[in-house]
Amino acid sequence: MSQNATPTLEEVARAAGVSRATASRAINGLPYVSERAREQVARAVEVLGYRTNQVARSLATKRTGSIALVMSEPGNFVLSDPFFARVLRGIYSGLSGSQMQLVLLMNNEQDEEDGFARYLCGGHVDGALVVSLHGEDPLPGLLVDAGLPVVLGGRPLARVDAPYVDVDNFNGASSAARHLIDIGRRRVATIAGPEDMSVGMDRLSGWRRGMAGTGIATDAVEHGDFTMEGGAAAMRRLLRNHPDLDAVFAASDLMAVGAMQVLHAAGRRIPEEVAVVGFDNLDIAPTMSPPLTTVRQPIEEFGRTMTWRLLAQLEGETGLPPSIMLPTELVRRAST
Amino acid sequence: MSQNATPTLEEVARAAGVSRATASRAINGLPYVSERAREQVARAVEVLGYRTNQVARSLATKRTGSIALVMSEPGNFVLSDPFFARVLRGIYSGLSGSQMQLVLLMNNEQDEEDGFARYLCGGHVDGALVVSLHGEDPLPGLLVDAGLPVVLGGRPLARVDAPYVDVDNFNGASSAARHLIDIGRRRVATIAGPEDMSVGMDRLSGWRRGMAGTGIATDAVEHGDFTMEGGAAAMRRLLRNHPDLDAVFAASDLMAVGAMQVLHAAGRRIPEEVAVVGFDNLDIAPTMSPPLTTVRQPIEEFGRTMTWRLLAQLEGETGLPPSIMLPTELVRRAST
DNA sequence: CTGAAAGCGCTTACAG
DNA sequence: CTGAAAGCGCTTACAG
Incomplete structure (x- = not known):
């Protein structure tokens, strides 16, 4: 079986009684091949178990597929x-x-x-x-x-x-911040994403934009790495440094999950004492307790x-x- | 920049004043290249921004790396x-x-x-x-x-x-069954894996082997797809068909998680009323409540x-x- | 140490 | 519709 390692186009052509050129055309379904030649080649391909060498084809066509x-x-x-x-x-x-x-x-x-x-x-x-x-x-x-x-x-x-x-991370984050303001929160924190990724920075800028003009401080900022653990750690820091916070915008749903676990553990009721907004709208968002308000992004x-x-x-x-x-x-x- | 799309070995050789053959040898660090030629080629590669075309190399060497x-x-x-x-x-x-x-x-x-x-x-x-x-x-x-x-x-x-x-799925599953017997369980069920995968079948056979000779029935078998949801669904069927079960061996930790959720919801205490064993020893196993007895396999x-x-x-x-x-x-x- | 040449297995104008 | 031939960009005996 793996004896005749790999038959080549040359052999197919010979077996079919045509040139390498027409064998190639037949195999690739190109026009200008007689019905007879096409059949002949198909049969040879079948018999020999031919598979075109993609590497060779790539070299010739400069396309890999x-x-x-x-x-x-x-x-x-x-x-x-x-x-x-x-x-x-x-x-x-x-x-x-x-x-x-x-x-x-x-x-x-x-x-x-x-x-x-x-x-x-x-x-x-x-x-x-x-x-x-x-x-x-x-x-x-x-x-x-x-x-x-x-x-x-x-x-x-x-x-x-x-x-x-x-x-649109910027406007999404901005609308999250504005929403928290609209429902009456006055000490809004954020768990931002990594500082070395645009998605992290844009959501932070958007949050700042949403807060702008409200006269509310925007100093309650901690960074996480988009994971649950990162969100939990950031939430702990926020509670320590800003114990009076009444809302938090997490830059990812996963970080929101971590944050909510920490809030629960700290005995803060959601949303009564602390409102939480995430970002992503993952499948888990509606199943959390309480179900998570979040910024939907069209991931697929x-x-x-x-x-x-x-x-x-x-x-x-x-x-x-x-x-x-x-x-x-x-x-x-x-x-x- | 992307003007000179891709310089070829030919061009490097010319720029270095050597043949394609020695350029190739120099680039691949092969012996029998004068110091002078080697430097010349290195310089040309640098200047032209040469990168060897792996497709062409593959065609020639029959290796892709x-x-x-x-x-x-x-x-x-x-x-x-x-x-x-x-x-x-x-x-x-x-x-x-x-x-x-x-x-x-x-x-x-x-x-x-x-x-x-x-x-x-x-x-x-x-x-x-x-x-x-x-x-x-x-x-x-x-x-x-x-x-x-x-x-x-x-x-x-x-x-x-x-x-x-x-x-060794067989012996792992077998030892799980024997363990359940050893701690005195007499109505042992299993949530097996898919029937179209050897890993599923081997763990089921192993479980049967472990139960053999004990005189205990081995009819409490339901299949899952190795996921949490699959494990939960199988557990529900087991509880319905064999309400008297006092132990369950799940063929994966994830299925054990699902099973335990269902058991909790049904008010069965673990391990007092129902003992649970998983398979995999994932990171989550020791963190579950109660921590999961499981069959460790060396995944990495x-x-x-x-x-x-x-x-x-x-x-x-x-x-x-x-x-x-x-x-x-x-x-x-x-x-x- | 070096280069001319053949070869890897295909595709594609070009000339019938 | 078909085939001879050149070419894709490398590597590698072979003969200096």
């Missing part, structure tokens, strides 16, 4: 985040019917940063989706310089000339849009927008 | 399973220092099953790790027939001539061993074992 999803995040972190699972679902949905394979690349813990660049720029893929960028990650710049089509998930902090898709749509944008670029579409912003919206529940 | 991890499971399922996160960590750890890139392939929901085979057999990777196989999945057979080195994670149900790494080691086995094969090592079994061990906690 696959794109990469790069996660600049340790794999095990990503794997436990429900947000990514939904982004991934959106990406697959955007890919459906496109004949493109998606290959996932995740950061190993102590990986030499360069592995990705070598792989991606080495012609293995036609383009890349890059999500969860931290700080001044040089990767997007490297890819762009190498001429690889790239779409970023989230606005990059570094100055790179790559298109990106983002959700986010993945789908990135994919669409990259595919469109690969197809040579022109006049594509350099960036796309997806809307967010406050979903009110019992936690406020 | 990457292996695939194939998950025969809808992506979003895998993404929320802590088990896979740890397997992945083990795989990366086994890969460290090997210069191999890992590419992840996950099943899209309604994907045409053939995409994987085309990709994998098309020369994109040097080998593949395949985990979470269901039933008679034809994939391993296709890969083996195509001559692609493959290592399976878990014994395949279908007859394929591929090496695999597995954990599982991933690391698969990787080692594949890498060894790629390096041409001979006499490699066709299958490797990793030991399991009962960890007793307060739930029994």
